[in-house]
Amino acid sequence: MQMKVKEVAELVGISVRTLHHYDDIGLLKPDTTESGYRIYSQKDLESLQQILFFKQLGFPLKKIKAIINSPSFDREEAFQIQRKMLLEERARLDHMIATIDKTIQHMKGAIYMSDLEKFEGFDFSKNPYEQEARERWGDEAVDESNNKINKMSNDEQKALGEEFDQIYRDLAAIRHQAPDSDEAQAGIKVWYDYLNKIGNYSLEAFKGLGQMYVDDERFTKNIDKYGDGLAEFMRDAMAVYADRNNFD
The missing domain is CATH 1.10.1660.10 (Multidrug-efflux Transporter Regulator; Chain: A; Domain 2)
Incomplete structure (x- = not known):
């Protein structure tokens, strides 16, 4: 049919x-x-x-x-691999749901929940975009970023995550301004400096990353959770920043 x-x-x-x-x-x-x-x-x-x-x-x-399109592609084998990955994802989500349920009970005073238990189910060791980053910018930059994060203490990693969240909130607050405005460029510089704390991003890579925020719907969806249109604003502001600061 x-x-x-x-x-x-x-x-x-x-x-x-x-x-x-x-x-x-x-x-x-x-x-x-x-x-x-x-x-x-x-x-x-x-x-x-x-x-x-x-x-x-x-x-x-x-x-x-x-x-x-690979000559060695086997549909049944691919389904087996996909099934395994989905089961692993389901187990992770079930763990996080259980953590939410325990947190609600803790808030009601029904149970006691330790600080460690509050973060059960979170796994930041796997980056779903890592392979794509390796393909675009090479292994060295990604490995350097991973090494820096792995050397940090749990408190340092937590602080880094809080800083990440705050930067996105700050950028969301100014996303309706012109990307080339002084405030937008000051905000996007904070993002550029943050990325280079955990990696080594050239201006070209920074600009390419901004474009991926819009080209890849996974990035767009996650970024726009902070505010509709944030991904496009960041792309444009990152492009302006890269072009203005590229003196080669």
Whole structure:
């Protein structure tokens, strides 16, 4: 049975624009009629299911394309790997839900909860964007960042996390200003300095990172939690900062 692009979009719950994008980048290319309409086969739907599992697990589209187009790609093996990863994610989420439940009971005075128990389930040792960073800017920069963080004490890492959160809140408060304004540039400099405390970001890498905030919907979703439009504001402000300070 063949389906048109709108029918597939409605069946899966994604936009027609997303399917067009997958076609444009060669990730999922259906057949087309003489009139130019995209027609999806059962095999295309199977491929789309696999793509969306990878995407749900945080794989970038470029990586997904490389995986499914590999001559050694095996669908069943991929499903087994995806299942294992989803089970691990479920276990992590269950742990965090349990921590929330205990926290609520602690707030009501029903149980006592130690400070250590309040942070059970959080795992900052895995960075879902690390592989993408390695591909874009090389192993050395990422390894340097990881080494710096790993050498910090728990208190130092906690302080670093609080500083991260505050920077985003401060930037969200000024996101409606022009990206090239003095206040916006002062705020984005704080972000640049913060990143270089834990890594070694060139101005070019800093500008590229800002672009990824908008190109990668995972980044956009997380950043815009602090304020709608923050990701775009940061991208523009980071680009201005990089261009103004690049004296090469």
